[in-house]
Amino acid sequence: MQELSIYQNLGTRFLIPPEYNNPAQIGHARRISVLYVIGRFGFSSKTVIQYLLGIRREAINKLFRKLVVDGLINERKSFGSKDGAVYYLSAKGKRFISFETELEYHQKTDTSAHNSKTEIHDLSVQIFVIDRLVKSNGNVDRNSDQYTAFVTEKELREAGYGRFGELRHLRAVDSLLYHPQSDSWHAGEGEFSNKKNLKTPNNYLRPEILEQYRRQLVAEDGLYARVLFFSHRERFLRQIAAITDEIIKENALGYTDKDIEVLTASLKYVHSFCPTLYELFWNPDAKLDKDSHIKIDQDRFEQAVALYSVSSSNEYQQGLTDVFRTLGIKHPNIPTNK
Template structure:
């Protein structure tokens, strides 16, 4: 779709902060990344941004306090998130990030309609997409969120209303697309998708087989329509969950539906479905630790015991020592530890 080319060209430009040495630039880049994630996904949490930036919890808390104080984000208390809150762009934050990124964000700034039932599901897919973009062996270079797909009509309105709005899309670079897709992407005469879809399963409801409510065949048919079409939205479906059992059950139900073949799948349909549905078991422990294990922290070694007397001694030496190396070294230490002192300019 031509609409997706906007996100394809955008890539990870604002998601992954550039590597700066200047503390002011580092702080600004982190600020942009946090607001950008919140804006594109609709809302986010401290855990997601910490996973993205890879910095200590103290630095994340400081970043979010500053964003709230400056009126750029709204905090909504949460019973589902281990952080105790989730965050939305404020009207001011929406204007700020729109100016910085030159993108239009279709987002309500009122948090009263927040759906707490799907909160962990929505936060989990953010982690999954960030992980694939930053750490996957495949060269994913861009992403589209479910919110953005619904704004295009998927599962919402128009001719795409009956199509499934998947939890997210990742763009596979052209070099990897040829080896990872069922279709021959090197054929320039045809338009093949290099987008992979992501689905997160946080419950077993869609796998339960009941007389009047069995969703898996309907969902599978929607996948099939996109996977077999030459101009389909995506060419692979990646399943994630915090429980390996849920992924095994999805695979078992899918095999059962294909074997029964009540929907009349052709041999080509079965081949494409079998090859294109992938279950990412290896990421289950990460999701569990981040969102379901109450005793887990993203960085357990983030609390450092600091001797106040030694801090004051270091400050005293800073004021009398004329060595630029000593002053710069102490400034870097204070910034890394997140210590504020009026006599030590941390620029952070």
């Protein structure tokens, strides 16, 4: 599609920060990267950005805190993400990143319509897209797995896929990745439940979805030339593969030999990525890296609070107030709003 050429030309610009030696330039580039990711996907989280930038959690926390204080992003509490929050562009942030990238972002700045049910699904898609792009960007051998650009589901829906116009009956896949060697887009589809695989008398989604894939894969001007399935559990991918083989074998949809050949060759299951997503979002025993934790001795903590209450030194009180504010610690006897 002509509408997708802008994303193809963008490549990984603004996504992967340039390498600078100057701290100010590094900080500015990281800010652009965070706002760009949020703008294109609609929202994001600290986990996603840490995966992208590859920096310590402490630095990620500082970066997001600064963006919130500057009024560029809005925080929304999350009950599904281990981060405890997700982030949207504010109206100011939308104007800022639009100016910096010379792109138009169609995004609501109100977070009240946030769909918490699909939150981890959407964040997992972001991780998958970033992994394919960042890993490929550093691949000097330019092998067949290299991708150089992406399109989000949000952007596909804005173009009409699954929503309006001639494209309203076509499936908006979770993401698209541009494959320069074949000069084509590859679809990325996240599978995180069995809902689409369940076969009931009144509802069986997998054949319908497979038919949507087939139409794009066999068409000369199809939107994508391959479908990559990824999940947090290999079991889900194996089930999809088995059900797909069953549908093709029964051939109730009347597939031609060419259709079957294309489907068999173009549906790929990325089993190797399951552990990454599981550890990031589903493993209850997984912990954030040590840089995200601050060890505080309880006795010294209580002594500091007591000294604050009886000390006549304004310098001591102000210093302790600053420490509590920096650490994000709230205590009824220590004001943190001075």
